[in-house]
Amino acid sequence: MIIHVIVVSNGGMMRKKSFVCPECGSDKFYKDPKRGELVCAKCGLVIEEGMADLTQDWRAFDSEQKEKRARTGAPLTHRRHDKGLSTEIGKGPTELFKVPAKKRSQFFRIRKWQKRLLTSKDRNLSFALGELQRLVSYLGLPRTLHEEVAKLYEKALEKGLVRGRSIESIIAALVYSLCREYGTPRTLTEISQASGIEKRELGRTYRYISRKLNMRILPAKAFSYIPRFASMLGLSDKIQVRATEILKKSKKKDVISGKGPCGCAAAAIYIASVLEGERKTQREVADVVGVTEVTIRNRYKEMAEALGIDEEVEKKAKEDENAKKNKRKRR
Numbered sequence: 001m002i003i004h005v006i007v008v009s010n011g012g013m014m015r016k017k018s019f020v021c022p023e024c025g026s027d028k029f030y031k032d033p034k035r036g037e038l039v040c041a042k043c044g045l046v047i048e049e050g051m052a053d054l055t056q057d058w059r060a061f062d063s064e065q066k067e068k069r070a071r072t073g074a075p076l077t078h079r080r081h082d083k084g085l086s087t088e089i090g091k092g093p094t095e096l097f098k099v100p101a102k103k104r105s106q107f108f109r110i111r112k113w114q115k116r117l118l119t120s121k122d123r124n125l126s127f128a129l130g131e132l133q134r135l136v137s138y139l140g141l142p143r144t145l146h147e148e149v150a151k152l153y154e155k156a157l158e159k160g161l162v163r164g165r166s167i168e169s170i171i172a173a174l175v176y177s178l179c180r181e182y183g184t185p186r187t188l189t190e191i192s193q194a195s196g197i198e199k200r201e202l203g204r205t206y207r208y209i210s211r212k213l214n215m216r217i218l219p220a221k222a223f224s225y226i227p228r229f230a231s232m233l234g235l236s237d238k239i240q241v242r243a244t245e246i247l248k249k250s251k252k253k254d255v256i257s258g259k260g261p262c263g264c265a266a267a268a269i270y271i272a273s274v275l276e277g278e279r280k281t282q283r284e285v286a287d288v289v290g291v292t293e294v295t296i297r298n299r300y301k302e303m304a305e306a307l308g309i310d311e312e313v314e315k316k317a318k319e320d321e322n323a324k325k326n327k328r329k330r331r
Helices: 063-069 093-098 101-116 120-139 143-158 167-181 188-195 199-212 222-232 237-252 261-275 282-289 293-307 310-330
Strands: 005-010 013-018 029-032 037-040 046-048
Touching: 120 143, 120 167, 120 188, 143 167, 167 188, 167 199, 188 199, 222 237, 222 261, 222 282, 237 261, 237 293, 261 282, 261 293, 261 310, 282 293, 293 310
Parallel strands: none
Antiparallel strands: 005 013, 029 037, 037 046
């Protein structure tokens, strides 16, 4: 390993200092882990010997050995109200029967008092993070987003923003906002269905939390919806690529500015499916995306006319309909 600087002690203080070999003046060194030496890479002079080995003093050849021999616990996480540090007396009710009969009443009493001694903040966090875990699992969101929402909720709790509002609405609003920030947006309808909170209440809470926590969330882009909507419709990768190209060209033509991103994404997917021979009806797309057929029709006509492919799309759509009718007649 080549080293350009080393750390030296100066009156008890540790600082970085440029270092060169006293023999040849080279500033390139390497560490010999077997001998514990720092050696000049040019002339081979031993600069330092008897270096401390800071790596672990044990080896593991499988996951079971690693788990048994490790002396540290799991990493800290905001996804648990205690950051994963606290301990619990007994893993569950079944542990009671492993205790001698004379000690069972004491064991039960200690478990009960451990739960009672939790602070109101811990109880609130415990419930809220359980709800967050359910939402993240239901919506299929990444772990990084899960961690960030947990941090923001704890910050909102410390500022007193949760008081007077339901925990579920705060969690749902934070999930909705961070989904957009992380480029995996979910619609208000999806969040509302997953959390059981009305869309109006969800929107109100989202605006309140964003203002109080100084969160500047940019509007979701139509491109972000393409992969998920195409996957839900069972379309191939080439449809996603074509739909993305259509959106990029439409953006250059200034057709989709100011329009709802879900409607634009749905229209682009519809056009791409028709042109690539994997046509989905406007109703099928609308049911999956959560917008009306009228919205898809309007966006599709605007985009197709701007790109000059309206006649081609209509021609292929009619050919596909006729082919389906012929198949039905043959049956």
